[in-house]
């Protein structure tokens with residue numbers, strides 16, 4: 293991901309919120325000395341000044357979730373942000389998520405609070421490595437999980453999420469080999485669900501989900517025998533075999549509405565979010581160690597700094613952006629998540645009226 297810092301506005305143009313002008317606070321560390329209330333005030337003030345929308349992934353810290361306009365998984369957030377009238381998107385997540393927001397909103401400025409917040413699973417495969425894999429398997433279809441870089445998506449025929457991966461793979465002719473990147477666990481789950489034997493999986497994984505083990509599940513079940521066990525398909529197959537349900541984070545949020553007790557095999561941040569939303573219910577992390585350190589790199593002080601200094605900006609090569617968008621749009625058309633706008637909707641868009649705007653910007 294390339295970064296091109298935007299010019300910092302003069303303090304007089306913005307006016308200090310807490311008595312300290314942004315130029316007196318050059319680094320995120322300087323913001324760390326401010327109180328939580330002060331940081332939240334600055335974030336709100338800058339957000340409205342920049343006409344920004346703050347996206348908080350389900351795995352973010354609770355204090356980041358508290359100031360986010362939209363919460364959810366990376367694709368839903370990127371789609372919703374594209375539907376807003378915001379000029380600036382601040383993505384509190386990891387690199388590939390901010391890239392996805394840029395792919396779907398090329399006209400908006402996309403910022404990240406911490407440029408080091410990458411995803412180890414996405415980094416397992418590069419565009420160059422995937423090109424070599426394609427050369428070794430001529431005629432194969434490439435399916436890229438959305439947890440991949442824009443460059444990798446640009447090399448794919450189609451993208452998938454954890455909730456539509458089975459549907460996407462079923463849309464590919466049965467006799468065509470599939471190269472599935474980068475998650476080997478999701479590939480194995482799809483293989484099992486579709487009965488295909490021609491999926492060549494990249495050997496990548498998410499360390500948070502791959503590290504969940506049966507011993508922890510047994511211990512959680514003994515303590516909460518009434519809870520349903522829900523596990524993310526990024527976990528290993530021996531664990532998935534023991535689950536009552538295998539589903540994405542979006543699916544987990546829906547199940548939380550329906551059930552009083554769940555053991556959740558996913559990142560801890562989602563459990564924290566659900567506990568805040570439904571304090572009367574029982575939500576238990578399958579493992580207390582299921583924490584994505586990369587996601588937690590984003591903090592309130594970095595978010596305030598990011599808005600004040602308008603950094604770090606995500607910039608994509610237009611050819612890569614367009615090809616990545618094609619792969620995403622193909623997936624959305626299959627899973628019903630996106631349909632071509634009707635003539636009436638296009639007219640409204642041209643007139644500056646957003647028929648599907650969520651009004652959060």
Ligand code: SF4
Pocket residue numbers: 351386410411412413414439498499500501559584585586587
């Ligand atoms: S939880 Fe896993 S897939 Fe998600 S950002 Fe962290 S390492 Fe990547």
